[in-house]
Amino acid sequence: MAQDVKITIIDREGVSHEVEAPTDMNMNIMELVRAYELAPEGTIGICGGMAMCASCQCYVLNDVTLPEKSDDEEAMLSEAFNVKDNSRLGCQLHITKALEGLKLELAPE
Secondary structure (H helix, E strand, O other), rough: OOOEEEEEEEEEOEEEEEEEEEEOOOOOOHHHHHHHOOOOOOOOOOOOOOOOOOOOOEEEOOOOOOOOOOOHHHHHHHOOOOOOOOOEHHHHHHOOOOOOOEEEEEEEO
């Protein structure tokens, strides 16, 4: 569809998946990972996308313009494990046309 963008997600086993992500459904990366079943049930989005658990942490692997981190996202990442400079919470990355070509890797569980 015209509103879809292509996003590459590397799952926790190291397998790369190029997926179509709709920009017209107000979805975020965490919900996209769930929709494509790229992480075992119950291991991602445990808090329901409230930036309170970091189970949807991912590493941004390319230079795509992303929204600034919110204070809640910064706070959660400051307490999470396996955090890197390129860490983001998938629940805080809403799918828009700006994410076309985004490549990311799911952080370890």
